[in-house]
Amino acid sequence: MIEGTVNESLEVTISLILHSSSGEEHGIEAIVDTGFTGHLTLPLELIEAMALPWLSRGHALLADGSLHVFDVYIGTLTWNGQVRMVEVDEADTDPLVGMELLRNHSLSVDVVEDGPVRIEALA
Numbered sequence: 001m002i003e004g005t006v007n008e009s010l011e012v013t014i015s016l017i018l019h020s021s022s023g024e025e026h027g028i029e030a031i032v033d034t035g036f037t038g039h040l041t042l043p044l045e046l047i048e049a050m051a052l053p054w055l056s057r058g059h060a061l062l063a064d065g066s067l068h069v070f071d072v073y074i075g076t077l078t079w080n081g082q083v084r085m086v087e088v089d090e091a092d093t094d095p096l097v098g099m100e101l102l103r104n105h106s107l108s109v110d111v112v113e114d115g116p117v118r119i120e121a122l123a
Helices: 044-049
Strands: 002-006 012-019 025-032 040-042 054-061 067-079 082-090 105-109 116-121
Touching: 012 116, 025 044, 040 044, 040 067, 044 082
Parallel strands: 040 082
Antiparallel strands: 002 012, 002 116, 012 025, 012 067, 054 067, 067 082, 105 116
8 A cells, every 4th residue: 555645735645766777766755646647747857867768759738728748758666565667757847646657546535634645456
């Protein structure tokens, strides 16, 4: 099980361990974003610091109707005790966990400040 908390802005947050291309571990706080259908977003500074390999270009239609083009990288993280490779979208924002990373999991949130967050694999 993955556990986290709801912050003072009512954002659902969890801690993640990312692995750089050289194997170093980086702990980060990420926001669970159920409106994001990908795996994970990271800012370019962190992508470069971890030397993640480039995969492709991606695009997304934003809520304002504009098309956003971004780079996609391959990242490795520890998820529910297992090391996993995921697509990482470059984004100039706080790290976001998307629905693809949550696939086949249950998300439980008590939506109050400091409320518990639980992510469990489905059987």
